[in-house]
Amino acid sequence: MQEYIVQSGDTLSAIARRFLGASGNWQAIAQANNITNPNSLRVGQRLLIPTANAPRQPAAAPEVVMVRNTLQGIYPPTKTAISFTTVGSEVIAKLLNTGQQEPFAQTRGNGLYRLGIFKLRDFIGYGASLLQQVQLSTSEINVIQVTSANEGSLDAINTWDSQYLSFGIFQWTLGSAGQQGELPALLTKIKRLYPSEFQYYFGQFGVDVVSLDGVTGWLSLNGTRLVSDVDKNIMRQPIWALRFMIAGMDALVQSVQILHAVSRLDRFYFTPTQTLQGYTLSQLLNSEFAVALLLDHHVNRPSHVFGCVADAIARSGQTPAQVAQSAANQEAVIIQNYLQLRETYGGASAMTKSRDRAEQIRQSLNSGRLSAQRFSFRSNRQARLV
Template identity: 75%
Template sequence: MQEYIVQAGDTLSNIARRFLGANGDWREIARINNITNPVSLQIGQRLLIPNPATPPIAQNPEVAMVRNTLQGVHPPNKIAISFTTVGSDLIANLLNTGQQERFAKTKDLGLYRFGIFKLRDFIIYGSGLLQQLQMSPSEINVMLVTSANEGSLDAINTWDNQYLSFGIFQWTLGSAGQAGELPALLSNLKRRYPTEFQYYFGQFGVDTISMDGVTGWLSLNGKQLVNAADKNIMRQPIWALRFAIAGMDALVQSVQVLHAVSRLDQFYFRPSQTLQGFALSQLLTSEFAVALLLDHHVNRPSHVIGCVADAIARSGLTAAQIAQGSGDNEALIIQNYLILRETYGGANAMTKSRERAESIRNAIATGNLSPQRFSFRSNRQVRV
């Protein structure tokens, strides 16, 4: 069951269409919530919504096996798959070879996979690809330490209300009726490496539409996935396996890293009236600061600007003084910011803020991150 709070303009019919895929399913919502008058909804009313049925899985669906791009090894054929479950382990059976892989664990409505491909390893074996994508050493440093608080390159989650999440920053398909960040990642892959996009996704009917560079929609066989009934198909194990396999490809991995660091374009380089007309890039300029801000934005994107503004106010300085000042001023703002972000947003404050900050701070001691003012250098202006 899901819970939904009635908003202005809602009817049982449009709620049913959004979550279950058909207007006529309003009767099931009414039954579960003991509603006798379907026009009696009240704003703020809490409704229990049944989970939509998962579409049947095609018999022996196929996957495209991972390409070893760096060594030029490209398997020629798709492979048919069946699935079995042993306890909570989901096992993929490769029907042409008899090989079995425990690739995920079941949970609630779907499954999860922590993954085995870590960004710290990719930074070594995929460094040439990152240079081709014109990522700066600073951007790579920041990604390396922030990803330690997130997932693996082949991580998957299909059990929660986002239907499917993928990769180091767990980009999501989006909740019912909402756009998600995962389509933007796939759009980036399609633009930079169209052959890989077609191999891992396009040949199975996946495409991206209605993109703004940040969020968007997936389509499957020409149908845009919007409501719960449409998106629920992505909970099927075959889609989790297809995404996990794509996450093992070095080119897909390189686009993940580039797409992750491009998140800074959403908030770090943009002037904000909340910051007295300055951009964060004019105020907090060390690799350490950028890593903290990016980590916060992945976890609570709407909190970052306001939390920094409160830290500035607490310091007794103006944004102009910080922009023109020394590293000591930046260090003071960071100190205040880290204190404030532990509780900023109240009950919805950043998850494990102190632990995540300590993980990033440890990268200074190991020489993987610089705390010096102006140490962060971005190549965003030279990337196409």
């Protein structure tokens, strides 16, 4: 081994990249120096650096659980050890107890992705009773079903981009380095509504959550809050993608995903704002079609929605007060202007594929899955707040 003295700005991953050839080898340095918290480096600290070809203690094979809740009942809790191989771009999980191999994701960049196979439209059919339990209205289900077509499946996973880990129909993220993410808020809701399922899929593997406002929060692993790049990079490992994927196949977890997706409307659709002269979006645009478009925009560019709608109303020759108080239905004109504006609203940070996403939602209107009638959107939020 050689010795290295920590300098200002050093991180374990940077030191590993310099001496061992890859930032992912930071754990070898941590093990050699009995470091349990990778963020605890101090300037002047002496580190022993293992040689790049030094033998390492074999790690125990990671484990996953099987899907617990299906509509056929509850499977007994089981765990199985897993190994991973990559063939071309396919990531393959091998169950060590049976030898069974399953491709479950594709490699990309620093991690992998899985589009998923469990679609929300299918769950609405087979999981209707669970949606009744979480008190979703028919309108809310219609809107989420259509909007999710622009996002992901219930078991979708992404670990390759700057958010480290994204999961589910709205691709809730762990958050960029140093930032909170939306994924912990989803996990908090799972923990509150179905604590045994949270423990089964996440808690027994050291995961816990701190959600400060029900919108974003922090993930912790074995008592360490994941904040820095080094911390969050752990969640790029294939084992975490597989664990979240399996959780996304659980019927109860799926129902909470849908509930959490709907609760996004509570954060902006019913909120008065000075941008709209103190009115709420629910007072101005209230068809199922309009709500689906607004939710789709908010998932992609949340900070743009109020301003874009305000500009669309102004372009229509109206004020928010006139729209809210008029007996005439101005929605079609406002929506037409809104869809034109949102393609470029925000300049370089405008909504991604705005026109394509709008067309996807418009097809649902044409097929009768959504209504364009004024006041056709019905929320069940008050019942859920009781």
